Amino acid sequence: MTTVVDSKAVTAPAVAAFGVSKRFPGVIANDDVHFDVRVGEVHALLGENGAGKTTLSNILTGLYRPDSGHLELSGRRVSFESPRDAIDAGIGMVHQHFRLIPTFTVAENIALGAARDGERVLLNMASVESRIVELGEQFELSVDPRARIWQLSVGEQQRVEILKVLYRDARILIMDEPTAVLTPLEADALSQTLTSLTRQGRSVIFISHKLGEVISIADRITVLRQGRSIETIDAVGATRESLAAVMVGREVERVQRRGVGALPGAPIVLSVNDLGAEGDRGLPALRSVSIDVRGGEIVAVAGVAGNGQRELVEVLAGLRPRTSGRIEVDGETMDRADARHPIRMGVAYVPQDRLGTGLAPDLSIAENLVLKRYRRPPVARPPFLRSSVIDAEAASLMEQFDVRAPSSQTPTRRLSGGNVQKVLLAREMSGRPKVLVVSTPTQGLDIGAVATVHQLLLDAAAEGVGVLLVSEDLDEVLALADRVVVMYEGSVTGIVDAADATVASIGVLMGGGTAEDVA
C-alpha cells in the first residue's frame, strides 16, 4: 500500500462504499450499502440496533470482507485482507468499550502494537511521549502521556483512544457511539475535538442511534435501516422527527409525561435513608444516599454509568449488603441482604443485564415467568412444580404483555431484546409489587420497543406502583420522570422536579456540580 496521492484524490471522497453487502446465516447484515465520506467531514451512520452499523464498521476496518460491493479510499479501490491493512490504509477505529490496559501509562498503551515490521524492537518511550504531546497540541487532545490509565477519567481515556489511532496516522476515524459513556460536558469537549480533526483534513465516521447528537455533531447523516442505506441527509435542516421517521420507516410517537406526579396523599412506598454500600472492590460506592418514592410516582436516577447506580439497585434488590442506612418498603423495614426478602416485601427489579441476571436464557419463557414464584403454591405443589399452572399463566401473561414468540416453550435466549424486556416486566408486574426498580430498561432496544417499554412503565405508575428508574439516557429521564435524582461518585448531588429540569442542568449535577452551579 502506497501513500502517494493521485490527482483524483483531491476531489474524491475520503472513503466510499459501493453496493456493499454482507450476509450471515439467516440475516442480511448489510444489503447494497452506498455512502461516501468527504475529506474533512463528520459523517454519521444512524440506525437502530441491528440496522447494520456494526457490520459496516467491521467491513471498513477490515474485520469482515464484503460478500459483494467494494470500498474506495480517495477514489482508489481497496480490499482489506485484515485489520492491519485497514490501519495501514489510514482507517482507525475508536471503540465504544475502550481497549486500554489500566496499569500501563498513556504512552505505553499508545505504543502498544504500533511498532511495524522493520522497526526497532526496543521502544524509545521519550520519543513516543513527545509525539503524543505534539499530537495533543495539534488536535486539542491534551493528556499527560505518563499518567496511568486507571488514574484518568472516562473522557480522558477516550482521548487516549483517539490519540492511539492518530498516532498510527489515521486519516479516517470511525467512532462507535463515542458519547455513550460521557457526561454532557465531556461530550461537548469531544465535539470540539471533532471540529479540530476535520479542520485539519481528517474525516470522521460517527456511529450513533441518538438523533439529537447526530444532528448537532455531524455534517451529513446516512441512515441505515434493516441493513440498507436508506438516505443521506444534510444535518443542517434535519429534525429529530424527520430522522426518526427515516430510521424506523414510519412516524414514531414519543411517550411524554413530565411531572404528572404521585396522586395527592399517595403513601411513600420506598424510603431509602442515609444508605451506604461498598463496590465490588470494597471501596465505598454509595455515600449516604436518601431517596423517597411515592406510589404512582416515577423517580429517575440519572448519572454517568459507574457512579453508584448499580450498587444502589443491587442493595434494593437484596443482592448487595449495605454498610449503613435504612430501607423501608411501604413502612416495613428491610433488614437483611437477601434477595428473597425484597421479593416478599413487594420490590420488583428489572436488572440491567437482562439475560445474564434477569432471566435464565436456556429455560423457556413459561419457566422464566415463574422464576420468583416457583417456591410456593399455586405454581409449586412440593416437591413438584405444576406445569399446567405454569403454562396457563404463561399464556395469559404473554397475551397481556404482548410477548411475541413461537410458543411459551421457546428459550428466552432466542427472543429479541424488546421481547426479553417484556417477559421481564411481565414477570415482575405479575408479582403485584409496591415498588418497581428498573435499570436502564431501554438500553439496546429499537425505537418501537422503547416506546412499548416506556408505556409499560407508565402503566405501572398509573396502577399506583412507585417506580425507580435508573437510566443514563437523559431524554428518557426527562420524558418519564416526575422527579430526577442525580448521582455522582456515590452521592446524590441533587433532586430536581422533572418539570424544572433540563439536560443542561442535570448535566452539571452529573459532573459533580451542585445546585448552586446550576443556578
Next chain:
Amino acid sequence: MSLASRVGLRLEPRVDNPRWMNWAVPVCSFIAALLVGSIVLLITSQNPISVYQRILERGFLDTGSLSGTFISATPLLFTGLCAAVAFKVGFFNIGGEGQFYVGAIFASGIALSLGADAQSWIAVGAMVLAGTVGGALWAFIPGILRAYFRTNEIITSLMLNYVAGIGATYLIFESDSFWRELGGTGAVFPKGKIIPLSAQWPSFDLGNLVVPFGLLLGAVVAIWLHVLQRRTRFGYEMRVVGGAPSTARYAGMRPARVIVAVAMLSGGLAGLGGAADVGNFRHVLDPKGLQQSGFGYAGIVVAALARLNPIAVVFVAIILGGITNAGYALQGPDFPAGLVGTLEGLILFCTLGGEVLVRYRIVNTRRQAVAS
C-alpha cells in the same frame, strides 16, 4: 500486498439447535471413534472389522454375553449418573472414583457388622443406604469447598480420589482393620473379609439372561433422577443454577446450597455404585481391584456420551459395559489388552469434539484477495 487465495474454516455459533442433533452427534462421534480406532488397529496389524465383530459378539450377541455385559455396566451406570447430574449444574465432579471407593467401604462395613444372622432385605437395604451416605459425605468436601470457598472442585475431587484409594488400601493391607480377613490365608496374603451370604445382592435369572439387582436399581434411580430434574422444584433450581448462577441469586435461590446438595447427590450415586459393586459382584472390599477398574473415570465418558441425560446414561453404560466385557473375554496374544481403554478414550475425545458441532457450525470462508 500479494494475491492470495486461501481456504479458511471458521466456527460460527449456532442460532438454533435442531433436536435431531441430540442423538445424531453422539452416534456420529461413536462411529468416528470406531474409525479412528481402526487406524490404530491397522497400525498394529489387526483387521479392524474382525476385531469389532468379535467385540460385538462377545459383548452382546453370544449366549450369556449380555449377562456379563450387565455386570460390567452396573458400576458404570452409577458413576455415569454421578457425573451427569453434577456436570449438568456446572459442578465438575471428577471424584466419582473416590466416592465409589468410600461407598464400597461403607457398604462392606455395614454388611460385615450386621453379620450373617441379619435378614437379607435388611442387609441389602442397609448397604444401599450406607454406600449412598459414604459417597455423599466424600463429595460433601469438594462441594462445600466450591460453594463457600470458591475452590476448584476438579482439583479437590480428583485429589480426594487418591485419598480414598489410599484409605481403602490401608484398611486391607496396612492395618488389622475390621474389613481385613485375619484368619486362614488372610494371615499371609492380605485380603478383605467376605460379606455374609445374607448381604449378597440377588441377581434375577431370566433363562439365558441374568440381570443383577444393582442394574435394576440403577435404572430406577435414573428414571427418578429424570423426574427430579424435569418436574420438581429442586430440579428447577438445579437448572437455573447450572445455566445462570447470577439469575439464581437474583431470584432468591441459594446457589451455594444447591451446589452442595447436588455434590452430595452426585457422590451418593457413585457411593451407591460402590455398594452395588461389593454387594452384587465382589462381595469383599478389594482396593486393588477397585483402583484397577477406574469406574469413576469411565463414568465421565458415559455421562459425556449420554449428553448428561440420566435415561441415556442407562443405555450408554450398557454399550460401554459391553465393550469392556468383550475386552475381558478377548484379551490374549492376538487382542491387545489396552485396546478397550484406547477405544474408550477415543469415544470420549470424539464426543467432546462432537459437542463443538452442536454449539457451532463450521463455515468455509474461501478468501480471494485482489492485489491493491
